[in-house]
Amino acid sequence: MKLLSQTQAEAQSSQLATMARDCLIDEARLSPKPGLVDSRGNGAHQDLTLALMERSAHSLMPAFLALARHSWLRPADIALRETVGRLGRDGEQQMMAATGGVNTHRGAIWALGLLVSAAAMHGGTASADQLTRTAAALASLPDRAAPKLFSKGLKATHRYQVPGAREEAQQAFPHVMKLALPQLLASRAVGASENEARLDALMAIMTSLSDTCVLSRAGMTGLDAMQQGARAVLLAGGCRTAAGQLALSQLDRRMLALNASPGGAADLLAATLFIDRVCSPEHSYF
Numbered sequence: 001m002k003l004l005s006q007t008q009a010e011a012q013s014s015q016l017a018t019m020a021r022d023c024l025i026d027e028a029r030l031s032p033k034p035g036l037v038d039s040r041g042n043g044a045h046q047d048l049t050l051a052l053m054e055r056s057a058h059s060l061m062p063a064f065l066a067l068a069r070h071s072w073l074r075p076a077d078i079a080l081r082e083t084v085g086r087l088g089r090d091g092e093q094q095m096m097a098a099t100g101g102v103n104t105h106r107g108a109i110w111a112l113g114l115l116v117s118a119a120a121m122h123g124g125t126a127s128a129d130q131l132t133r134t135a136a137a138l139a140s141l142p143d144r145a146a147p148k149l150f151s152k153g154l155k156a157t158h159r160y161q162v163p164g165a166r167e168e169a170q171q172a173f174p175h176v177m178k179l180a181l182p183q184l185l186a187s188r189a190v191g192a193s194e195n196e197a198r199l200d201a202l203m204a205i206m207t208s209l210s211d212t213c214v215l216s217r218a219g220m221t222g223l224d225a226m227q228q229g230a231r232a233v234l235l236a237g238g239c240r241t242a243a244g245q246l247a248l249s250q251l252d253r254r255m256l257a258l259n260a261s262p263g264g265a266a267d268l269l270a271a272t273l274f275i276d277r278v279c280s281p282e283h284s285y286f
């Protein structure tokens, strides 16, 4: 009996890690995304390519697998928070080794890492609400081993007095739960293709996120351009309409002109796709 449940835990952990990796690849390939790396090219980035993003996503499989295994049926306590912190930092090192020192997925490791852990903590049976609340509980606990780094993201949150990646997780991913997932479902329901529905979900995040990637490179001007441009796409009817596609290409040009890239929004789209997949009733795993 014990052996059977161990085998199940192992198989399900492996499935969670595979889903997290696939969501990163789906996000990276999704096109056309404003300012971001996609199947068309490098967006506003000098040091990133689609091939590098995909290599990075593959390099993160062991980290996601370790996160799922160590979190399996565990409660949200400081011991688990510290384990997850260590495994997340190991994942960052694996990413850096795979990319020759380029930050391809730091924010994504944080968001997806917490969600993979949360799914494993629930042993596979969780709603989107439960998943994000459990991830938030974990993200809100202190990690004594966390290095005191003054990152670009922290600098932007202090300078502009806005929430960043930590707060998004600690507040149970409001941009995923209140904006992206409802938009993904609404766009699918009106007949958008899967590609268009995902782009609409990305737009929904961009209407409101204080994306510290954009703030660091292009300040408040860049953030305003991102939020207003994304609203214009959705107001025009979203990416399945000709007007929405025109607004999207205008937003893309504007982001490139400002050297802005909404990496935080891209991470939260990957998180949205992960929750959509994990909580899908068609998913045989749950």
Ligand SMILES: CC(C)(COP(=O)(O)OP(=O)(O)OC[C@H]1O[C@@H](n2cnc3c(N)ncnc32)[C@H](O)[C@@H]1O)[C@@H](O)C(=O)NCCC(=O)NCCS
Pocket: 084, 085, 086, 087, 088, 089, 106, 107, 108, 109, 110, 111, 113, 114, 143, 146, 151, 152, 153, 154, 163, 164, 165, 166, 168, 209, 210, 211, 212, 213, 263, 264, 265, 267, 268
């Ligand atoms: C919390 C993290 C993301 C650091 O955030 P910080 O804002 O200090 O720094 P940094 O600029 O390096 O990275 C922020 C990244 O988050 C993403 N992001 C930017 N803005 C936002 C936002 N508003 N909401 C969500 N994500 C965002 C972007 O990808 C950005 O590059 C993370 O690297 C971290 O501290 N990890 C520690 C390891 C850990 O505890 N892991 C546990 C889960 S695996």
Ligand SMILES: Nc1ncnc2c1ncn2[C@@H]1O[C@H](COP(=O)(O)OP(=O)(O)OP(=O)(O)O)[C@@H](O)[C@H]1O
Pocket: 027, 028, 036, 037, 038, 043, 045, 048, 053, 103, 104, 105, 106, 107, 108, 109, 152, 213, 216, 217, 261, 262, 263, 264, 266, 267
């Ligand atoms: N498709 C994508 N294109 C670009 N960035 C992405 C994409 N998907 C996710 N990201 C996120 O964006 C972040 C990278 O953004 P960025 O390059 O602005 O960060 P940086 O390396 O800290 O800053 P800079 O490039 O300004 O030196 C990563 O942490 C990653 O998680």
